[in-house]
Amino acid sequence: MNCQYDSHHHRTQYSHVTVKDVCWSTDKKSVLDKVSFTVNKGEFIGILGPNGVGKSTLLRCLYRYIKASAGEVFLNGHNISSYSQAEFARHVAVVTQHCPTGFTMTVRQFLRSGLLAKKPWWKSVNQADETTQINAQLNRVNLLDKANDNFDSLSGGEQQRVLIARALLQQPQLLILDEPTNHLDIHYQIETLKLVKSLGITVIASIHDLNLASAYCDSLLLLHQGKVSAFGTPNDVLTQENIKHVYLVDADIYYHSNNVYPSIRFKFSQPSKSLYQFAPKPVTETENKDENVNSSASELKGQIYA
Numbered sequence: 001m002n003c004q005y006d007s008h009h010h011r012t013q014y015s016h017v018t019v020k021d022v023c024w025s026t027d028k029k030s031v032l033d034k035v036s037f038t039v040n041k042g043e044f045i046g047i048l049g050p051n052g053v054g055k056s057t058l059l060r061c062l063y064r065y066i067k068a069s070a071g072e073v074f075l076n077g078h079n080i081s082s083y084s085q086a087e088f089a090r091h092v093a094v095v096t097q098h099c100p101t102g103f104t105m106t107v108r109q110f111l112r113s114g115l116l117a118k119k120p121w122w123k124s125v126n127q128a129d130e131t132t133q134i135n136a137q138l139n140r141v142n143l144l145d146k147a148n149d150n151f152d153s154l155s156g157g158e159q160q161r162v163l164i165a166r167a168l169l170q171q172p173q174l175l176i177l178d179e180p181t182n183h184l185d186i187h188y189q190i191e192t193l194k195l196v197k198s199l200g201i202t203v204i205a206s207i208h209d210l211n212l213a214s215a216y217c218d219s220l221l222l223l224h225q226g227k228v229s230a231f232g233t234p235n236d237v238l239t240q241e242n243i244k245h246v247y248l249v250d251a252d253i254y255y256h257s258n259n260v261y262p263s264i265r266f267k268f269s270q271p272s273k274s275l276y277q278f279a280p281k282p283v284t285e286t287e288n289k290d291e292n293v294n295s296s297a298s299e300l301k302g303q304i305y306a
């Protein structure tokens, strides 16, 4: 990847998306605090960080679901608030974590509704064209054989792949994915990220799995307490120190065969001995003789040992 970082996490060349000092807060707390980064055209960037750090909130600011309380987001050099809704929808497609439920549509009907939503009203529908486009996208996510199944009858992972296919029908320049690998087994996690990487469009995705993010993303943004903790290549970001600082977990970094990206081996700590001191002690005969202890002890006994 050919890109340059300056000291403020900005890159100057070919910037497709520029996020500048974005803040977002609720009445009670600040969630995002001056988040800045840029994404080059065609780049796949992973947003990392612990639960609740603000990944979804950041993505929502980028796809205009919410408005940043301060700061700006630029797409192709223009502030995203200057785009009309139709223009913005032509550029940006989104797949969020929450699958719509209660559908009585087949997969094909669902995808067709996505195409219709994008089509200007004055254009007529060419059915053959439409079918070709839908089939191509379903094939891409390996779900052509489910085209006539009810969307609701699919597994969570299959539904997720249909949502990706629907987003791709929009032919977006920028695809935003909120935890695209959620619900997927390891095979489809890999397939999905390979697919996303092969699209050749700009992708911004929140990802929990650090190894997958390392293997497939060009750049990573690591959030910590609402701020950018690290931004750069997987090599720059996925260091022992950063992982310990943000996730409070010890890890070894190593390189599999000839891979250029780092792999992470976590050290799974075990509960320390001091935690065992809270385990209930078995009730002794003498304790059982005491009336007061007796009732609570047998309650406890019933709960714990039943």
Ligand SMILES: Nc1ncnc2c1ncn2[C@@H]1O[C@H](COP(=O)(O)OP(=O)(O)OP(=O)(O)O)[C@@H](O)[C@H]1O
Residues within 6 Å of the ligand: 026, 031, 049, 050, 051, 052, 053, 054, 055, 056, 057, 058
């Ligand atoms: N509309 C809202 N009102 C109040 N608090 C909110 C709202 N949206 C987000 N938050 C809070 O902002 C914080 C960040 O939430 P967000 O969903 O962005 O985190 P995340 O990094 O995506 O988490 P996860 O990894 O668990 O999906 C959380 O503490 C959340 O409760």
